[in-house]
Amino acid sequence: MTIPQLRGAALATVALVTIGSMAIPDAAGAAPGNPGAPRYSAGAASVGDPYFPDEGNGGYDVQHYDINFSYDPATRFMAATATITAIATQDLDRFNLDFRGPEISSLTVDGHAHDFIRDGQELVVTPRPKLKTGQAFTVVVRYAGVPGPITDPDGSIEGWVPTDDGAFVVGEPQGTPAWLPTNDHPTDKATFRFTAKVPEGLTAVGNGQLLSEETRDGWTTFTWDSTEPMATYLATITIGTFVVTESTTPSGIPVYVAIDPRQVAGSAAAVAQIPRMVDFFASKFGPYPFASTGAIIDRAPDVGYALETQTKPIFSSPASVGTMAHELAHQWYGDSVSPQRWSDIWLNEGFATYAQWMYTEYNGGASVSQTFNSSSNYGRAASSSFWQIVLADPGPEDMFSSIPYNRGAMTLHALRGKLGDDAFFRILREWAASRRYSHAATADFIALCERESGRNLTAFFDVWLFQKGKPTSW
Numbered sequence: 323m324t325i326p327q328l329r330g331a332a333l334a335t336v337a338l339v340t341i342g343s344m345a346i347p348d349a350a351g352a353a354p355g356n357p358g359a360p361r362y363s364a365g366a367a368s369v370g371d372p373y374f375p376d377e378g379n380g381g382y383d384v385q386h387y388d389i390n391f392s393y394d395p396a397t398r399f400m401a402a403t404a405t406i407t408a409i410a411t412q413d414l415d416r417f418n419l420d421f422r423g424p425e426i427s428s429l430t431v432d433g434h435a436h437d438f439i440r441d442g443q444e445l446v447v448t449p450r451p452k453l454k455t456g457q458a459f460t461v462v463v464r465y466a467g468v469p470g471p472i473t474d475p476d477g478s479i480e481g482w483v484p485t486d487d488g489a490f491v492v493g494e495p496q497g498t499p500a501w502l503p504t505n506d507h508p509t510d511k512a513t514f515r516f517t518a519k520v521p522e523g524l525t526a527v528g529n530g531q532l533l534s535e536e537t538r539d540g541w542t543t544f545t546w547d548s549t550e551p552m553a554t555y556l557a558t559i560t561i562g563t564f565v566v567t568e569s570t571t572p573s574g575i576p577v578y579v580a581i582d583p584r585q586v587a588g589s590a591a592a593v594a595q596i597p598r599m600v601d602f603f604a605s606k607f608g609p610y611p612f613a614s615t616g617a618i619i620d621r622a623p624d625v626g627y628a629l630e631t632q633t634k635p636i637f638s639s640p641a642s643v644g645t646m647a648h649e650l651a652h653q654w655y656g657d658s659v660s661p662q663r664w665s666d667i668w669l670n671e672g673f674a675t676y677a678q679w680m681y682t683e684y685n686g687g688a689s690v691s692q693t694f695n696s697s698s699n700y701g702r703a704a705s706s707s708f709w710q711i712v713l714a715d716p717g718p719e720d721m722f723s724s725i726p727y728n729r730g731a732m733t734l735h736a737l738r739g740k741l742g743d744d745a746f747f748r749i750l751r752e753w754a755a756s757r758r759y760s761h762a763a764t765a766d767f768i769a770l771c772e773r774e775s776g777r778n779l780t781a782f783f784d785v786w787l788f789q790k791g792k793p794t795s796w
């Protein structure tokens with residue numbers, strides 16, 4: 323994987339050539355003795371997340387993504403227009419987007435057509451006129467071709483995954499640029515609108531609420547509005563043959579469930595419990611963060627996992643009760659409160675796994691303490707490789723192994739035992755409330771725990787998060 327410093331250096335060389343060929347002077351910024359003048363420079367080509375050094379970019383903050391596209395599963399051909407609204411956070415003479423999708427036919431910034439460079443997943447844009455700090459700007463990218471999947475460090479696939487009746491669309495941790503130009507890191511959230519035109523008879527299911535559905539000339543266009551800020555990795559616009567059911571939870575949250583007809587029977591128990599799960603978690607974690615909930619249950623045998631896509635978790639095979647609880651709990655922890663760096667993944671997976679243990683207990687199954695002590699968890703031998711990775715920094719190959727999930731959940735149960743239920747659940751609610759629609763790091767969680775409990779927890783978190791080996795006292 324490319325080292326960020328080297329990548330930045332390579333791009334700088336490319337951009338100098340570009341600027342030179344365009345014969346634009348004064349790329350260095352303000353003249354001396356003119357302190358109020360803009361000082362233009364290039365936005366960073368990365369946010370500097372060591373697990374995925376190409377992910378994200380600097381110099382701007384995306385406000386909204388609007389993607390309008392057609393997709394035909396028979397040819398796997400997509401034709402798309404993406405409109406990205408952002409605000410410059412520095413004086414910019416160049417910025418990058420992350421894009422690994424089909425061929426671009428045109429790119430404009432505020433209506434001006436621009437040349438661009440594609441280098442790996444970097445889409446390098448040189449806006450003229452240049453952009454001043456605080457300036458809102460709009461990028462429109464038109465592209466067409468056959469999008470496809472991306473393979474991750476652990477060997478799994480994500481991105482745009484064609485299925486036998488459409489496409490399964492997931493983006494954790496780096497798949498969304500397969501089909502949409504983005505600032506692809508959880509630290510830059512934005513609202514989304516998806517307008518998808520698919521052959522009549524198929525359904526396109528996106529995050530958020532369905533605004534309209536219209537059929538004309540053998541094609542149906544679905545428009546979805548995701549009104550709360552969302553990390554790019556949580557976006558989906560999945561296409562297939564679906565049975566759709568709509569209902570509401572007892573507390574009134576709309577529920578939209580789309581199921582591949584082949585998965586209906588195998589998912590019935592999990593789907594029936596969605597309203598009860600959402601309301602149970604709201605009673606423990608605070609209000610459900612989004613305007614709607616639901617699920618997408620598809621058939622994508624090459625994928626082999628479920629993902630907490632915002633407002634509608636997605637499943638590549640029939641949904642179990644436990645997995646449904648896990649993915650819905652992520653709506654609070656992972657989706658509304660996202661990781662600041664991918665090394666913080668236990669804040670997603672440990673929390674969702676612990677919530678799953680809680681729901682199992684609430685639903686009449688094993689108690690949380692029984693699950694903690696089971697042979698999959700604390701019952702594992704001290705010699706097991708399970709204990710030989712630092713939980714707060716598992717590495718990109720192990721970030722979706724059982725370690726962040728099970729050891730993360732164990733950390734929370736040990737914390738609950740140490741602080742008591744009152745302080746523990748106050749901390750979970752405060753975490754969801756204070757970081758709503760935002761992101762946070764492990765250090766922020768530790769600081770919150772110490773503030774809410776009034777205790778020094780350095781030794782506790784050292785044993786559970788920062789040391790290898792099975793904890794024996796804490």
Ligand SMILES: [Zn+2]
Nearest residue numbers: 648652671674
């Ligand atoms: Zn999860």
